[in-house]
Amino acid sequence: MSSSPLPPPLQQQRHPGYEEERLRRVAEQLPCREVQAGMLLSLMGEPQQYSLPCIFIYGHRASGKSYVVNVLLKELELPHATISCAECITAALLFEQVLLALFGGDAAATLPRYPSLSDFVRIYRHHRSRAPAEQTRYIVLEKAELLRDMDANLLSVLVRLQELVEDNLTVLLLSELVWDTFRPNTGCLEPLPLHFPDYTKAELHQILSRDRHPSYSADLYASYIHILLGIFYAVCRDLRELRHLAALNFTKFCEPVTEGKAKESDTHKLWRNIEPHLKKAMQTVYLREVSSLEWEKMQQVETETGPLRGLSAHTHVELPFYSKFLLIAAYLASYNPARTDKRFFVKHHGKIKKTKFLKKNEKTSNHLLGPKPFPLDRLLAIFYSVVDSRVAPTASIFSQISSLVTLQLLTQVSHVDQLDAPKYKCAVSMDFICAVSRTVNFDIIKYLYDFL
Amino acid sequence: MSKRKAKGASKPIGECISQLQKCLRERLCHNRIPSQLEASEAQHKHLLGLLQRTANNGESNSVLIIGPRGSGKTALLKCVLRDLLQEKEVQKNLLQVHLNGLLQTDDRIALKEITRQLNLENVVGDKVFGSFAENLVFLLEALKKGDRSTTRPVLFVLDEFDLFAHHKNQTLLYNLLDVSQSAQAPVAVVGLTCRLDVLELLEKRVKSRFSHRQIHLLSTLSFTQYLEQVASQLSLPDDFPDREFALDWNSSMRRFCEDKSVEGILQRHFNSSKDFCSLHMLLMLCLSRISTVNPTIKPADILEASRLCFSDAKSNMLHGLSILELCLVIAMKHLNDVYEGEPFNFQMVHNEFKKFLQRKSSSVYNFEQPVVMKAFEHLQQLELIRPVDGSSAKTQREYQLMNLALDSSQIIEALHKYPQCPTDIKQWGMSAFG
Numbered sequence: 001m002s003s004s005p006l007p008p009p010l011q012q013q014r015h016p017g018y019e020e021e022r023l024r025r026v027a028e029q030l031p032c033r034e035v036q037a038g039m040l041l042s043l044m045g046e047p048q049q050y051s052l053p054c055i056f057i058y059g060h061r062a063s064g065k066s067y068v069v070n071v072l073l074k075e076l077e078l079p080h081a082t083i084s085c086a087e088c089i090t091a092a093l094l095f096e097q098v099l100l101a102l103f104g105g106d107a108a109a110t111l112p113r114y115p116s117l118s119d120f121v122r123i124y125r126h127h128r129s130r131a132p133a134e135q136t137r138y139i140v141l142e143k144a145e146l147l148r149d150m151d152a153n154l155l156s157v158l159v160r161l162q163e164l165v166e167d168n169l170t171v172l173l174l175s176e177l178v179w180d181t182f183r184p185n186t187g188c189l190e191p192l193p194l195h196f197p198d199y200t201k202a203e204l205h206q207i208l209s210r211d212r213h214p215s216y217s218a219d220l221y222a223s224y225i226h227i228l229l230g231i232f233y234a235v236c237r238d239l240r241e242l243r244h245l246a247a248l249n250f251t252k253f254c255e256p257v258t259e260g261k262a263k264e265s266d267t268h269k270l271w272r273n274i275e276p277h278l279k280k281a282m283q284t285v286y287l288r289e290v291s292s293l294e295w296e297k298m299q300q301v302e303t304e305t306g307p308l309r310g311l312s313a314h315t316h317v318e319l320p321f322y323s324k325f326l327l328i329a330a331y332l333a334s335y336n337p338a339r340t341d342k343r344f345f346v347k348h349h350g351k352i353k354k355t356k357f358l359k360k361n362e363k364t365s366n367h368l369l370g371p372k373p374f375p376l377d378r379l380l381a382i383f384y385s386v387v388d389s390r391v392a393p394t395a396s397i398f399s400q401i402s403s404l405v406t407l408q409l410l411t412q413v414s415h416v417d418q419l420d421a422p423k424y425k426c427a428v429s430m431d432f433i434c435a436v437s438r439t440v441n442f443d444i445i446k447y448l449y450d451f452l
Numbered sequence: 453m454s455k456r457k458a459k460g461a462s463k464p465i466g467e468c469i470s471q472l473q474k475c476l477r478e479r480l481c482h483n484r485i486p487s488q489l490e491a492s493e494a495q496h497k498h499l500l501g502l503l504q505r506t507a508n509n510g511e512s513n514s515v516l517i518i519g520p521r522g523s524g525k526t527a528l529l530k531c532v533l534r535d536l537l538q539e540k541e542v543q544k545n546l547l548q549v550h551l552n553g554l555l556q557t558d559d560r561i562a563l564k565e566i567t568r569q570l571n572l573e574n575v576v577g578d579k580v581f582g583s584f585a586e587n588l589v590f591l592l593e594a595l596k597k598g599d600r601s602t603t604r605p606v607l608f609v610l611d612e613f614d615l616f617a618h619h620k621n622q623t624l625l626y627n628l629l630d631v632s633q634s635a636q637a638p639v640a641v642v643g644l645t646c647r648l649d650v651l652e653l654l655e656k657r658v659k660s661r662f663s664h665r666q667i668h669l670l671s672t673l674s675f676t677q678y679l680e681q682v683a684s685q686l687s688l689p690d691d692f693p694d695r696e697f698a699l700d701w702n703s704s705m706r707r708f709c710e711d712k713s714v715e716g717i718l719q720r721h722f723n724s725s726k727d728f729c730s731l732h733m734l735l736m737l738c739l740s741r742i743s744t745v746n747p748t749i750k751p752a753d754i755l756e757a758s759r760l761c762f763s764d765a766k767s768n769m770l771h772g773l774s775i776l777e778l779c780l781v782i783a784m785k786h787l788n789d790v791y792e793g794e795p796f797n798f799q800m801v802h803n804e805f806k807k808f809l810q811r812k813s814s815s816v817y818n819f820e821q822p823v824v825m826k827a828f829e830h831l832q833q834l835e836l837i838r839p840v841d842g843s844s845a846k847t848q849r850e851y852q853l854m855n856l857a858l859d860s861s862q863i864i865e866a867l868h869k870y871p872q873c874p875t876d877i878k879q880w881g882m883s884a885f886g
Contacts, residue, residue, distance in 0.1 A: 014743045016466060042740040046470060050477045052736060058765065060772040118555040118565055153554045153615075162482070163526075164552065178765035181835050186614065186646060187521050192733050195766060198772030200871060234775040234816075235823060286554075287822050368799045370851030411846045427848050 010038055017046030018076055026075045031210070032203040033064045036196055043192070044170070047078060047135040051170040052192050053162035056144075058175050059196030062239040065174045066142050073138055080138035085146040091154055095120040102137055102417060103127040117157050124165045133168040144173035148182060149285070156188040163189075185335060198237055205229060207239065208246055216254065218295050220264045224253050225367040227271055231278045235288065248292055252277050252299055317407075322391065323400045326442050327426070329383040330396075330410055331433045334371035334426035336449045338378065344447050345385040367430065373423045376401075386442065466744050467711030468697040476739055482731045485530045494530055497669050502665070503640055507542040510638035514629055514662055516613065516651075517644045519669030525644045527611040527724050528669065529609065541782035547606045553615025556793060559624045562616075563587060568592075570606070582621045585630075589763060597723045605638040613643030619657040625654065629661035650751045671726045678722050678731075681708045685735060686749070704748045713751045734761055766858060769834060770866035775877070778829045778870065779805055782881040784837065784856045785863050795840045798828050808880055825849070 005184045010023040023186050031038050044051050081101030088094040092115050112119055141147065161172040162169045179193050199207065205225055212221035213399040218252045228246055236242060253274045262269045285295045319327065349362065384391065391397065405411045413425040425442035437444040445451050505511045517525045537543045549569045556562035563584065567576055575594045581587040608628055610616055616625055632639045651659060692698035697827045708714060721734060737757035738749045783804035787796045802824055810815060831837050840853040867873060867881045
């Protein structure tokens with residue numbers, strides 16, 4: 001969108017009809033979004049002039065879509081209704097919010113109990129004729145992709161609402177998705193798509209450096225942000241997430257300085273100190289495996305320097321002895337082809353031509369394609385051969401199978417009411433099953449066809 | 453613009469620009485009815501004649517206006533209505549009911565709306581009707597007792613006509629068309645739709661009551677006409693407050709439209725779509741750049757505007773992906789090439805990515821599987837990959853089958869534009885096989 005290297009500042013000459021002072025305040029609040037704000041302002045035109053019926057603003061998460069729009073509308077004091085479609089789960093709530101924001105409580109109260117689109121448009125027109133728009137009214141819909149799941153016609157109506165209510169009105173749709181995924185079957189009025197590009201690395205650096213800690217120098221914080229971006233930029237460009245991570249890890253970064261072990265200018269030392277922490281953060285906080293609170297606690301304690309505790313919660317499931325073997329058997333049944341069972345589990349399996357047996361290609365690797373369903377009989381047969389002791393097929397074994405299903409470690413593929421020969425699938429990951437088999441001293445890799 | 457400032461009589465430039473914006477914005481954004489429609493003269497005459505006969509002679513009619521979106525169906529109807537209402541007699545007599553398939557989503561709502569628009573709420577009061585038909589007939593009957601001894605004609609306009617065909621039993625359509633067939637009250641039913649197969653949607657009993665009069669609005673615009681349209685859309689009317697400014701502007705717009713580069717851009721737009729909506733959007737983008745600093749539309753403006761209009765949204769989104777996500781997209785592209793568009797799952801993509809990393813033996817992009825999974829899920833949220841229909845929720849996330857909703861040309865374009873794209877990744881993306 002930026003054709004010129006220097007974005008034009010928001011001046012009154014370019015955007016007449018707005019006070020210079022307000023434009024300046026807007027520009028101050030919108031770092032690195034001058035081009036987009038200017039573009040939007042010039043599309044909006046002077047307050048009393050008509051604008052496009054619908055503008056579709058799309059861009060990645062945290063690229064400032066809602067922020068720019070809201071700052072513009074608030075600072076310039078234009079009549080608007082900002083609605084998050086995640087909050088308004090029904091169309092009725094949405095109508096109420098729009099009428100409340102644009103015409104006040106009286107208008108919202110006149111909505112019937114289950115308002116149809118027709119009611120909404122009728123009431124809007126009624127109030128519009130009472131209070132004609134002196135300035136363009138704006139309806140801002142955040143997370144507009146959720147509109148697709150609401151009433152079938154809602155999106156088509158909103159897009160051409162200007163025409164339907166005959167008002168000076170502009171609908172702004174904000175979304176992370178592209179317009180192509182919105183278009184209804186028979187099409188509708190096409191809105192103007194406006195792209196908010198992602199922040200560049202330099203811009204991210206600039207914005208993140210803004211919220212520095214008052215007791216440390218700006219340079220220190222800037223170098224911290226530099227390190228943070230160095231690690232996380234390849235994975236995450238979400239400004240909000242980066243900001244959260246920055247706030248969370250800053251005390252750790254400053255520790256050497258506060259303890260007097262290093263000076264602020266000792267960037268290399270500080271970097272060595274923080275880097276492993278940030279890498280750890282990527283595997284924990286970033287994945288939401290631990291909450292921010294837990295993470296802070298972990299940082300404070302930090303006595304045992306052992307390997308990272310198995311972070312995934314799944315590795316800590318405690319199971320009965322036979323359940324573990326049942327699960328192992330289920331895993332083997334899911335990932336090994338049935339024809340290889342003879343080779344793995346029968347003592348005197350006769351001659352199998354090795355070349356023929358080993359001939360396999362990657363395409364059929366079950367660890368790529370996913371688990372296959374297997375019948376109960378096969379599961380039990382494998383189970384008996386992997387358990388050392390003799391086990392009787394008692395009710396307790398069967399009930400353990402169904403509790404594995406309840407725990408969602410197995411899934412039942414066949415229909416629930418099919419009682420004879422039910423089919424299952426193993427739904428655990430490779431890491432999990434390896435951990436389980438280690439606890440019972442069973443080398444599962446030796447029994448997996450894919451790893452032969 | 454020093455020449456302009458020298459003339460004391462004319463208004464200041466800022467005010468002129470403001471007036472200009474107001475005038476043109478109303479035309480481009482608000483779809484103000486044009487003074488006349490050049491392209492659809494015959495259709496206009498046809499429809500006007502039809503409605504006049506209903507309004508003046510009490511003849512019942514039904515007609516469908518069919519044309520793709522943005523072909524000027526509503527504009528045609530509005531023009532006709534404006535011309536029709538110029539007659540005093542008609543203005544006094546004719547009642548209009550405007551229904552929209554998007555708003556009146558079932559027949560009950562539609563009937564309520566009809567009652568409201570005919571101002572018959574008081575007449576109906578608390579009456580209970582046995583059937584839809586009874587209600588409608590009552591409404592029309594009520595009109596007979598108007599101020600004149602004869603019945604007032606009613607014009608029903610059904611926008612998005614095809615949606616009414618989805619109502620239960622098509623009761624509304626059946627009754628309206630039935631009234632228009634029988635010699636009850638004079639009624640004209642005008643349907644507007646973009647579906648060419650709309651008649652197929654009608655039930656037999658409804659279809660047989662329809663007059664089968666159709667007005668097709670298929671754009672036969674040639675490029676020269678299209679250019680004239682552009683010029684007329686941009687020119688200022690004669691009643692513009694500042695005559696001199698208007699003349700200046702109009703001549704500059706004429707020059708603008710004759711410019712070779714502008715013509716090229718417009719030709720490109722013309723080839724992709726002839727409808728007025730997309731043209732209005734392009735011109736609106738140009739118009740929004742007008743200010744006192746930049747008082748006329750220059751060829752550079754339209755170039756920029758058309759670049760915005762034609763920019764591919766998905767490539768734009770690819771531009772903002774992180775390196776890891778981009779790597780996954782490339783891996784998917786390779787899988788698509790190798791397996792000829794078969795769906796893939798996360799494990800396959802990750803495997804492909806790991807193969808690339810092994811070749812490079814660089815550990816820069818060595819991420820844990822959950823981190824990669826999070827990137828994969830982000831792609832799914834962005835709907836750049838879509839789960840295959842019918843793959844049940846029972847399968848694990850890693851093995852859910854996906855389809856790539858991107859074209860390989862989009863990926864290549866994104867790779868070219870990607871800021872600071874590492875060379876090895878670029879090469880990997882460009883190579884035909886991973």
